[in-house]
Amino acid sequence: MMTLSTRVAQLLGPLYPDEEVKVLADELIEIMRLVPGGPEPEPYCNQWDEKDLFVISYADTLLSDARLPLENLNHFLGHYLAECISGVHILPFFPYSSDDGFAVIDYYQVNQSVGDWPQIREIASRFDLMADVVINHCSSRSGWFENFRQEKSPGKGYFVEADLSWDLSTVVRPRTSPLLNPVQTLSGERLVWCTFSPDQVDLNFANPEVLKEFVAILRFYLEQGIRVFRFDAVAFVWKVPGTPCINLEQTHILVRLLRLLVEHQRPDAIIITETNIPHRENLAYFGNGNEAHAIYNFSLPPLLLHTLLTGNCRHLRNWLMTLPPARNGTAYFNFLASHDGIGLRPAEGILSDGEIQQMVTAMDAFGGRISYRGRSGGQRSPYELNISLWNAMAGTAKGEDEWQLARFLCAHAIMLGIEGIPALYIHSLLGTENDHERVANSNHNRHINRHKWDYARLLALLADAGSHHHQVFEGVKRLMAIRRAQKAFHPNATQYTLQLGNELLGFWRQSPDREQSIFAIHNVSDQPQPLPLSALNLIDTETWSDLQSGMELADLQATLTLQPYQSLWLSNRA
Structure with missing residues (x-):
């Protein structure tokens, strides 16, 4: 059997053809603090069962004067959800400059406004903790980027510098903002690559020093008790001019490499790729059972929403029929709503333009917002529906009706029953409504579904049997509890x-x-x-x-x- 060093070096070869990959492989193994000749992770092993169920939340969703937000979250999970869930995904809890955490300033710090590492470790001791690895980009206010501008290390060479001669005509974009942004450095103006926003500057993984940084970050997170890693926007991580710069083979190799290192440090660790892309491209991140342990089932939310809006399950049924069973050691990660909106790209090729527009029209009528992406020729198309799931279930394509709660619970019964690991966004679990005030204050569509609750007020509403928050919470919790007791709902059943x-x-x-x-x-x-x-x-x-x-x-x-x-x-x- 090949040594770990040899396997790591083989993966590094296509990524860094000009490097001494054997030396680099040994460096990465040392950074991850792996012992040569240590035990091998069991291949194709399911690290989950029917009891696994996650809640997704920002660290500061529950606010009070008496406790830090992470302490409130820990209290809520322990007192109200301990019998219903196995894990929690805490969205980026690091110091940040924009995008509610996804423009990370420092990967090694906890945002002091929410708590610190002791609070993170406490939650990790009670639940399987998922944390974001914001791997494609970091904040323009990070120490790395400031060093880049000053041409100092660490930071020099860490970001993608573009040339106007590059052919970028086919680059796939999830945003309408400029792809290239000018910045001043000691050597003059440089154009840096920004897939998502000018404040989120893309990291240059073609530089092996960036890879070393992220291996060290992963090791540090493992030391804090984090078991599940969400690779944010990983599909965009490798750039080659003249290509779409999404889902490149180098990206898949990078995922395989990081998985190999992580699972040798902690065999029950799980890597989940966040790739909000068309269905077939998303499936590719399973690799040969050697890339992501789990992939987000991004097609489910728009297809289920379309089903309940039209009263016709044809598209959802046909998609389920073609969904390949996840082999042992891999699983789908199922969800209906998240901190982002309901993505529409994963429905491409399944729903027609007219059917997508029908959803856009209905969500607009139910108080939602629509986000768009740029396309070639200056065109734009709907990219995401921004709306709380409770409001999205207000009616059908015919308009609002009296079936909102029943429709909402039906949606969750479907999601909880299908193959895969279920995850519920906390605002869906609480029946949170559209937060128009946050949208108005921030001019950010996604804030419509990122409400911050006064914890005491929330608990009062959850205790009020006449409140829809109570009815949603108790109804969904009951479905969750039933599901966790059924072997036939094992993620790979x-x-x-x-x-x-x-x-x-x-x-x-x-x-x-x-x-x-x-x-x-x-x-x-x-x-x-x-x-x-x-x-x-x-x-x-x-x-x-x-x-x-x-x-x-x-x-x-x-x-x-x-x-x-x-x-x-x-x-x-x-």
């Missing part, structure tokens, strides 16, 4: 999509030990729908019941009627 018409979305899950089957059926329309149980071919020698209601099926040839947005989890194991 077998899944087959059922053909029940366009108004009923159904799929069958079977546990890895084949002892439990669950038929998950959901009425995605605003009208009652018949469900002939004979269409499911339930084994009549077993006892079947609905895990959500407790209803036992006495007659397997009967026809049930599902009310608007009702869902069933029919199981042969209570």
